[in-house]
Amino acid sequence: MSSEENIVIRTEKLVKSFGENHVLKGFDLELNRGENLVVLGKSGSGKSVLIKCMVGLLYPDAGVVSVFGKEIPKLTQIELDQLRTKIGFLFQSSALYDSMTVRENLEFPLRRHWMHKSKEEVNELVIEALRNVGLERAVDLMPSELSGGMRKRIGLARTLILKPEIMLYDEPTTGLDPITGREISNLIVAIQEKYHTSSIIITHDMECAKIVANRIMILIDGLKYKVGTYEELKNSDDPKIKPFFA
Amino acid sequence: MAKQSRRSEFLTEVGNISAFTGKFFREGFKPRYEWSELFRQCYIIGYESLPLVGITAFIMGLVLTVQSRPTLEEFGAASYLPAMVAVSIVREIGPVITALICAGKIGSSIGAELGSMRVTEQIDAMEVSGTNPFKYLVVTRVIACTMMLPILVVLADGIGLYASYIGVNLKGIVSWNLYTTQVFESLTFSDVMPALVKTYFFGFAIGIIGCYKGYFSNKGTEGVGIAANSAVVVSSLMIFVIDLIAVQIADILGLT
Numbered sequence: 001m002s003s004e005e006n007i008v009i010r011t012e013k014l015v016k017s018f019g020e021n022h023v024l025k026g027f028d029l030e031l032n033r034g035e036n037l038v039v040l041g042k043s044g045s046g047k048s049v050l051i052k053c054m055v056g057l058l059y060p061d062a063g064v065v066s067v068f069g070k071e072i073p074k075l076t077q078i079e080l081d082q083l084r085t086k087i088g089f090l091f092q093s094s095a096l097y098d099s100m101t102v103r104e105n106l107e108f109p110l111r112r113h114w115m116h117k118s119k120e121e122v123n124e125l126v127i128e129a130l131r132n133v134g135l136e137r138a139v140d141l142m143p144s145e146l147s148g149g150m151r152k153r154i155g156l157a158r159t160l161i162l163k164p165e166i167m168l169y170d171e172p173t174t175g176l177d178p179i180t181g182r183e184i185s186n187l188i189v190a191i192q193e194k195y196h197t198s199s200i201i202i203t204h205d206m207e208c209a210k211i212v213a214n215r216i217m218i219l220i221d222g223l224k225y226k227v228g229t230y231e232e233l234k235n236s237d238d239p240k241i242k243p244f245f246a
Numbered sequence: 247m248a249k250q251s252r253r254s255e256f257l258t259e260v261g262n263i264s265a266f267t268g269k270f271f272r273e274g275f276k277p278r279y280e281w282s283e284l285f286r287q288c289y290i291i292g293y294e295s296l297p298l299v300g301i302t303a304f305i306m307g308l309v310l311t312v313q314s315r316p317t318l319e320e321f322g323a324a325s326y327l328p329a330m331v332a333v334s335i336v337r338e339i340g341p342v343i344t345a346l347i348c349a350g351k352i353g354s355s356i357g358a359e360l361g362s363m364r365v366t367e368q369i370d371a372m373e374v375s376g377t378n379p380f381k382y383l384v385v386t387r388v389i390a391c392t393m394m395l396p397i398l399v400v401l402a403d404g405i406g407l408y409a410s411y412i413g414v415n416l417k418g419i420v421s422w423n424l425y426t427t428q429v430f431e432s433l434t435f436s437d438v439m440p441a442l443v444k445t446y447f448f449g450f451a452i453g454i455i456g457c458y459k460g461y462f463s464n465k466g467t468e469g470v471g472i473a474a475n476s477a478v479v480v481s482s483l484m485i486f487v488i489d490l491i492a493v494q495i496a497d498i499l500g501l502t
Contacts, residue, residue, distance in 0.1 A: 052370075084373075095367040108377075113376060
């Protein structure tokens with residue numbers, strides 16, 4: 001496989017502004033097949049904006065954002081929806097549908113994309129997805145009955161149920177206690193190993209970055225500042241990098 | 247300067263609601279059709295609103311009858327009571343009061359529900375999962391409101407007229423047959439049809455404004471409250487504006 005074919009997501013000179021607030025000022029990124037890439041940056045530095053551009057929730061003002069070689073802004077709605085089935089997105093707030101039970105939350109994407117599946121097959125997939133995150137017992141609960149960590153796990157199960165090739169995690173451990181945060185981080189690694197997913201993990205939690213990252217990319221002032229492994233960056237003397245590891 | 251900015255804000259809002267309505271007509275008739283969600287919304291909007299609408303209609307019919315009697319008696323026209331109340335309820339009070347009740351109950355609930363879905367990223371999650379949230383959330387709710395409101399109004403009219411029958415009999419004896427004969431003899435095509443047609447527009451206005459306010463709710467819990475509140479205020483105002491326009495059109499067409 002050539003290095004070009006190995007790249008699943010690419011952004012080139014990505015620019016995104018909100019009024020006078022210039023969030024991304026020419027950001028470059030390449031996500032290789034099968035790797036976990038952590039994007040580190042301070043709050044409000046544009047990390048979430050970056051991954052929202054990758055799924056067409058936001059459109060860049062300039063530059064290129066392509067997934068599997070397809071430029072997101074140039075896709076029709078149908079093409080974009082088809083591409084989205086290959087991308088899983090775990091939201092910071094988990095974004096479970098409040099009015100549905102856990103089972104209905106998981107069935108929702110299945111019923112819409114895999115309509116040929118029988119009721120038994122759907123049920124099997126739901127249970128399997130819940131087993132993967134260790135929450136089979138929560139199948140008939142409402143989202144309001146779940147703890148923060150459980151919500152994240154169910155959110156993850158809902159995202160994984162369509163077996164995506166790419167996973168985008170928006171601050172997966174934010175708001176969780178250290179133990180639950182570590183469990184979620186380990187789960188991200190387990191998902192990478194089991195499903196061979198390529199993932200971008202947006203975080204400012206160094207513990208999470210240490211556990212999940214194959215590479216870490218530091219985003220400062222809307223630009224790619226530095227890329228390296230956890231150890232390389234930790235040992236850096238750069239005054240802009242050191243505070244992340246303090 | 248402030249006045250100018252408020253005017254421009256108002257015009258922007260009108261423009262945005264018009265664009266949102268345009269999107270509804272573009273998206274609403276294209277497949278995929280969200281039948282199960284549409285039926286679920288019809289149940290929530292129609293069936294679950296029935297008790298409130300029914301009680302309001304009953305009280306409205308009874309009070310209108312009791313309060314109209316003394317005035318009619320003064321002119322020796324107490325026998326016209328069923329006819330007068332029937333025309334009032336069917337032409338104006340039934341549709342408008344029911345629509346206002348629904349604006350309060352349904353408009354605020356749609357505004358708050360979609361607003362909180364926006365704030366908690368549920369709408370984004372739906373979009374990312376390859377489901378068109380506009381079709382799933384907006385189109386279904388607007389169609390359900392448009393279809394259910396006329397049914398609620400017809401039921402409210404019926405309940406209001408029955409309450410009026412009780413009101414008539416509080417001070418006097420009028421048989422059910424005589425009452426219904428007087429009611430239906432007084433009602434004509436031009437009383438019923440314009441009143442029924444305008445209820446579709448009332449329902450559409452409640453649905454589209456509730457959805458618009460919720461769908462574009464600003465971030466934060468405060469935004470959810472504002473969405474629910476402004477959905478009620480704007481849709482209530484729209485009901486009166488539509489009523490005014492409906493009266494003018496009915497007048498031009500000679501249906502008054």
